[in-house]
Amino acid sequence: MKDINSNREFLKSLYWDRWDANELEKDQDKGIAQPAPQKPYADGDKLIDLISPDDFTVGEVFLKDVIKKRRSRRKYSGQPLSLEELSFMLWSTQGLSGDKPNLRNAPSAGGRHPFETYLYISNVIGLEPGLYRYLPLEHKLVVSHGCAESIEDMSAACHNQKFVKNSAVVFIWTAVPYRAEWRYSIIAHKMIAIDVGHLCQNLYLASEAVGAGTCAIGKYDQGKMDALLGVDGSDEFAIYAATVGKME
Numbered sequence: 355m356k357d358i359n360s361n362r363e364f365l366k367s368l369y370w371d372r373w374d375a376n377e378l379e380k381d382q383d384k385g386i387a388q389p390a391p392q393k394p395y396a397d398g399d400k401l402i403d404l405i406s407p408d409d410f411t412v413g414e415v416f417l418k419d420v421i422k423k424r425r426s427r428r429k430y431s432g433q434p435l436s437l438e439e440l441s442f443m444l445w446s447t448q449g450l451s452g453d454k455p456n457l458r459n460a461p462s463a464g465g466r467h468p469f470e471t472y473l474y475i476s477n478v479i480g481l482e483p484g485l486y487r488y489l490p491l492e493h494k495l496v497v498s499h500g501c502a503e504s505i506e507d508m509s510a511a512c513h514n515q516k517f518v519k520n521s522a523v524v525f526i527w528t529a530v531p532y533r534a535e536w537r538y539s540i541i542a543h544k545m546i547a548i549d550v551g552h553l554c555q556n557l558y559l560a561s562e563a564v565g566a567g568t569c570a571i572g573k574y575d576q577g578k579m580d581a582l583l584g585v586d587g588s589d590e591f592a593i594y595a596a597t598v599g600k601m602e
């Protein structure tokens with residue numbers, strides 16, 4: 355295991371002088387094409403339409419009230435989420451603000467957005483329980499090929515934290531580091547760790563805005579979660595998660 359002091363170095367801002375002096379090896383500078391902003395899906399994959407942001411009827415709340423109300427919420431009522439509420443949460447966390455993939459509703463260093471969003475859905479009206487992935491560019495869901503078969507699997511991957519089983523949806527964000535490394539080289543990883551917090555904070559606020567609650571999850575088993583999502587653990591791996599459930 356790494357010692358604490360060497361891990362602290364990761365949090366520091368140490369490389370910008372070398373960045374300014376063009377001393378960091380960056381694929382962007384080598385003329386290598388930038389990586390796709392979204393993981394592809396196969397022709398035969400099942401896509402599911404979400405409610406368009408233009409048609410949202412939820413979210414018309416005062417920001418100050420929502421910020422003041424926000425808490426980590428682990429006790430859910432068992433009421434289902436509507437597809438519109440889920441659409442609003444997805445749009446708030448990774449949705450596009452316009453038609454450019456690098457301009458989204460959460461900030462990301464250099465507009466790299468090095469994440470994919472997986473959902474284990476247990477209780478959303480109109481959706482079969484199971485594993486899905488959000489496609490921000492299309493604002494759709496795709497049924498995912500991971501091997502998570504039940505919420506029990508998800509709970510086990512979150513070290514059996516009890517509230518996971520009662521949630522309506524578990525959000526799991528994976529990092530796709532190369533999207534950020536292509537531009538930022540060794541600086542990328544600190545940026546990725548900062549960036550992902552913005553997604554979760556927007557989820558907290560979007561949940562509060564629709565009478566739902568969120569709890570962030572940093573305690574999960576890396577190997578188990580990556581296996582459930584069907585990701586390789588190197589070019590893509592789970593980095594953060596959060597539960598959502600209705601409060602009322």
Ligand SMILES: Cc1cc2nc3c(=O)[nH]c(=O)nc-3n(C[C@H](O)[C@H](O)[C@H](O)COP(=O)(O)O)c2cc1C
Nearest residue numbers: 424425426427428515517569570571572573574594
């Ligand atoms: C990075 C991060 C990881 C967290 N991981 C967990 C977790 O695994 N399990 C849990 O019950 N709460 C988790 N939380 C929630 C915190 O315990 C919670 O934010 C803290 O107790 C403060 O409460 P508040 O969010 O209501 O202000 C996490 C929060 C953050 C920001």
